[in-house]
Amino acid sequence: MILKTFFKESKELLRDGRVRAAFAIVIILLGIAVWISARQYQNTNEQYLVAEAAEREVWDNQGEKNPHSASHYGTYAFKPKYPLSLMDQGVDKYMGASIFLESHKRNEAQFSAAADQTGLARFGDLTPDFILLFIIPLLIILLGYNSFTKEREMGTLTLLKSQGVRPWKWAVGKWLSLFFPIFMVTAILFLIAGILLSNLQDFGVFKWGSLLAMFIVYVGYYIIFINIILFISAKVEKSGIALVLSLSVWILACLAAPKAASNLAETKHPFPTRQEFAANISKDKQEGLNGHNPWSKESKLLEQKVLAEHGVDSIHQLPFNFDGYRMQKGEEHEAEIYFKHYNYLKEQYAQQSDVYKGLAVISPYLPTRFLSMAIAQTDYGTHWDFSDAAEEYRIATQKFLNDDFAQNSTYGDWSYQADSDFWKKLPQFEYEPPQLGSIIRSNASSIWILGVWIVLSFSIFLLTTKTI
Amino acid sequence: MIITNNLTKQFGDFTAVDNLSLSVKEGEILCLLGANGAGKSTTINMLLGFLKPTSGAATINGLDVVKNELKTKEFITYIPENLMLYPTLTAIENLDYFSGIAGKKLSTETLIGFLREAGLQEDAFQKRISTFSKGMRQKVGIALALAKDTKVLLLDEPTSGLDPKASNEFGELLQKLKNKGVAVLMATHDLFRAKEVATHIGIMKNGKLRQQFVAEDISLPQLEKAYLDTMNHLEVMS
Numbered sequence: 001m002i003l004k005t006f007f008k009e010s011k012e013l014l015r016d017g018r019v020r021a022a023f024a025i026v027i028i029l030l031g032i033a034v035w036i037s038a039r040q041y042q043n044t045n046e047q048y049l050v051a052e053a054a055e056r057e058v059w060d061n062q063g064e065k066n067p068h069s070a071s072h073y074g075t076y077a078f079k080p081k082y083p084l085s086l087m088d089q090g091v092d093k094y095m096g097a098s099i100f101l102e103s104h105k106r107n108e109a110q111f112s113a114a115a116d117q118t119g120l121a122r123f124g125d126l127t128p129d130f131i132l133l134f135i136i137p138l139l140i141i142l143l144g145y146n147s148f149t150k151e152r153e154m155g156t157l158t159l160l161k162s163q164g165v166r167p168w169k170w171a172v173g174k175w176l177s178l179f180f181p182i183f184m185v186t187a188i189l190f191l192i193a194g195i196l197l198s199n200l201q202d203f204g205v206f207k208w209g210s211l212l213a214m215f216i217v218y219v220g221y222y223i224i225f226i227n228i229i230l231f232i233s234a235k236v237e238k239s240g241i242a243l244v245l246s247l248s249v250w251i252l253a254c255l256a257a258p259k260a261a262s263n264l265a266e267t268k269h270p271f272p273t274r275q276e277f278a279a280n281i282s283k284d285k286q287e288g289l290n291g292h293n294p295w296s297k298e299s300k301l302l303e304q305k306v307l308a309e310h311g312v313d314s315i316h317q318l319p320f321n322f323d324g325y326r327m328q329k330g331e332e333h334e335a336e337i338y339f340k341h342y343n344y345l346k347e348q349y350a351q352q353s354d355v356y357k358g359l360a361v362i363s364p365y366l367p368t369r370f371l372s373m374a375i376a377q378t379d380y381g382t383h384w385d386f387s388d389a390a391e392e393y394r395i396a397t398q399k400f401l402n403d404d405f406a407q408n409s410t411y412g413d414w415s416y417q418a419d420s421d422f423w424k425k426l427p428q429f430e431y432e433p434p435q436l437g438s439i440i441r442s443n444a445s446s447i448w449i450l451g452v453w454i455v456l457s458f459s460i461f462l463l464t465t466k467t468i
Numbered sequence: 469m470i471i472t473n474n475l476t477k478q479f480g481d482f483t484a485v486d487n488l489s490l491s492v493k494e495g496e497i498l499c500l501l502g503a504n505g506a507g508k509s510t511t512i513n514m515l516l517g518f519l520k521p522t523s524g525a526a527t528i529n530g531l532d533v534v535k536n537e538l539k540t541k542e543f544i545t546y547i548p549e550n551l552m553l554y555p556t557l558t559a560i561e562n563l564d565y566f567s568g569i570a571g572k573k574l575s576t577e578t579l580i581g582f583l584r585e586a587g588l589q590e591d592a593f594q595k596r597i598s599t600f601s602k603g604m605r606q607k608v609g610i611a612l613a614l615a616k617d618t619k620v621l622l623l624d625e626p627t628s629g630l631d632p633k634a635s636n637e638f639g640e641l642l643q644k645l646k647n648k649g650v651a652v653l654m655a656t657h658d659l660f661r662a663k664e665v666a667t668h669i670g671i672m673k674n675g676k677l678r679q680q681f682v683a684e685d686i687s688l689p690q691l692e693k694a695y696l697d698t699m700n701h702l703e704v705m706s
Contacts, residue, residue, distance in 0.1 A: 004568040015556040155552030163570040164541030
């Protein structure tokens with residue numbers, strides 16, 4: 001009975017011109033979105049490779065220079081675009097693609113794609129994630145809103161019931177007929193994306209496992225929508241009412257809940273303004289050691305401590321250049337300040353995330369969005385991870401430079417210059433984003449929420465069909 | 469094959485079917501006559517398990533319709549006044565689906581054979597139901613009864629709205645089914661068709677079976693008189 005109903009429903013769908021048109025539109029939109037994203041992905045990564053090589057070239061060929069001058073001259077950490085950003089661009093567009101690394105200061109990522117766009121960017125982009133998250137649920141509504149109501153309206157329900165149909169088998173047949181085309185469209189999209197990505201050369205490591213994980217997340221999301229739409233169709237009498245209710249669910253889950261979550265999260269756990277953040281850091285910096293100021297109280301204390309440790313009376317007697325040493329200690333102090341303030345931001349972000357997760361109870365969109373971005377490595381968490389890695393590299397770079405200054409020059413000798421080959425000894429910045437296993441572990445709550453949504457919505461749907 | 473024993477259905481204070489006892493054996497056609505609200509359709513709905521009896525019992529092929537709701541439906545084919553099928557599917561596809569969900573696995577050739585036996589013209593087999601008249605849809609319903617190898621046929625005003633030719637064809641089909649041993653219970657307003665096809669005729673009013681005849685024993689004018697007398701008498705009585 002399940003298969004009979006599945007094939008019958010599928011035939012009916014295929015013969016409905018509206019359904020064929022809707023599928024054609026979605027497939028065309030998906031094709032365009034994947035094509036645009038693939039081009040963007042290629043362009044960005046080409047730019048990334050060129051910029052990274054050029055910047056390293058500049059760093060390596062600074063010639064003879066004082067290491068501290070080089071630290072102010074600085075370098076860049078470039079954030080690569082990850083293969084699955086083809087599917088979900090997440091927050092990448094707004095987060096900046098490179099961080100300028102210099103002494104004394106932790107900089108924010110800059111040169112975001114959004115900053116390069118005009119106000120028209122507010123209209124949004126046609127991306128695969130937009131279609132996956134918003135348009136395919138609409139397609140589910142179009143295909144399924146009258147799945148049960150049409151039986152009542154056409155009068156076929158009476159004949160069906162008189163055949164001794166077991167309601168759950170009939171309902172599962174209908175469910176499958178809605179799931180199958182959605183599954184196929186999604187599977188084809190992911191397969192095309194996988195083939196495209198696995199054939200791109202030198203652009204990050206594409207993993208089929210991650211693509212599969214993302215596919216499973218979206219299939220789960222669609223299962224929830226199918227359950228809800230069929231539940232509504234089974235529960236109400238008229239197709240018109242079923243359509244209005246289904247669209248209301250879509251609006252609530254996909255539009256209202258995420259925006260309400262943003263407002264609520266921002267209100268409950270606000271980030272400091274950029275000015276407040278900078279002022280707080282500046283205040284803390286003033287209260288500690290400044291590597292450039294040998295006359296400050298903190299510098300004098302450091303000097304006394306180091307002299308005592310080495311059992312000498314003068315910094316000229318130290319086996320290293322105290323200027324370089326003080327610079328390094330100043331860096332370490334400043335790094336701690338940045339660590340403290342960025343940690344506060346992270347805590348606020350974690351609390352905001354909890355608000356989002358709480359609201360996932362009313363919207364399966366939220367856990368799906370979070371999981372999708374995380375697997376695509378385009379979420380805020382990955383950006384934090386990159387930013388932290390860049391900061392670690394910045395701190396290591398400053399130590400590399402300050403140590404050279406301290407070890408190879410004498411106190412007061414600011415004319416010291418490292419030789420031209422020295423710069424090449426600095427290891428390149430290499431960033432490994434979180435891998436699938438750790439992404440899944442850190443997003444376990446979203447997976448659980450999606451799982452509960454799937455089981456509950458399917459159970460309620462099946463129970464409802466008993467009373468048809 | 470169909471037996472009801474003091475079958476009663478009440479909706480609040482209103483008694484739709486009142487202690488109805490009847491039986492239809494294999495190869496019999498019982499036509500229930502009566503005005504709207506007489507309880508004919510409610511009786512059929514109880515036999516189908518769509519409504520639960522307030523009291524009394526009904527059995528199909530020896531099985532209680534309440535206790536064995538799904539099992540009894542295996543023996544039943546139901547053709548309502550307006551048999552609605554899936555408009556975008558063809559006659560064969562509809563027949564295949566409905567017989568399939570009733571547990572019959574039949575080849576296309578076999579299904580075509582049933583449609584042919586039900587009198588549907590050959591060129592309609594592959595046409596979508598949306599192009600079918602009511603009479604053609606009723607023939608698909610009969611084909612379904614054949615495909616299910618049905619034991620009991622329940623008909624609710626099946627000839628209502630059919631032109632005389634289609635109605636006559638439908639009557640002939642019922643005769644075929646009767647000859648195959650099917651027990652037919654038909655609710656109708658059509659005295660002429662009842663006299664033509666029935667082996668037994670019952671007249672219902674206010675949920676009660678007021679009169680019952682062997683069709684052979686009564687002429688059409690006598691039936692008409694009995695029907696009108698029953699209606700008028702009971703109205704005066706009530």
